[in-house]
Amino acid sequence: MTTPADELRTAAATLRVHAAAAAEDSGNTTWHTTRHFPDQPNTTYTTVWATDGKPLLRGGGGRGRPHPYVSAPVGDYIAAMDPAVGLALADWLDATAARLQQQAHPDWQDTVEPQALAVARAINGRQP
Incomplete structure (x- = not known):
């Protein structure tokens, strides 16, 4: 039991x-986010980073390729946890x-x- x-x-x-x-x-135990359009609180253009500057979401931007972004609330939560x-x-x-x-x-x-x-x-x- x-x-x-x-x-x-x-x-x-x-x-x-x-x-x-x-x-x-x-590469780090602490993470943070960057909101690329801070005046839009729920923008999907938020990047999650390791504190040393390494992005946590892999992939690239540009035409025809997925962007390494999440919504601001999701990114903030990931970074908080x-x-x-x-x-x-x-x-x-x-x-x-x-x-x-x-x-x-x-x-x-x-x-x-x-x-x-x-x-x-x-x-x-x-x-x-």
């Missing part, structure tokens, strides 16, 4: 794998699992943080 602590640790491990791979591929955030979330999930394991309370529902378990289950592919 899978315990809540197991679910938290599995999600933390998954986050670490994905965050490390994303950081290695992008960069690998640094993923690693911090993984640490939080592991710390929550450790506290839960130390308590050894027979009724885990009284001791687990419901938000941590909801995050873990979403990462693990379960409905919260």
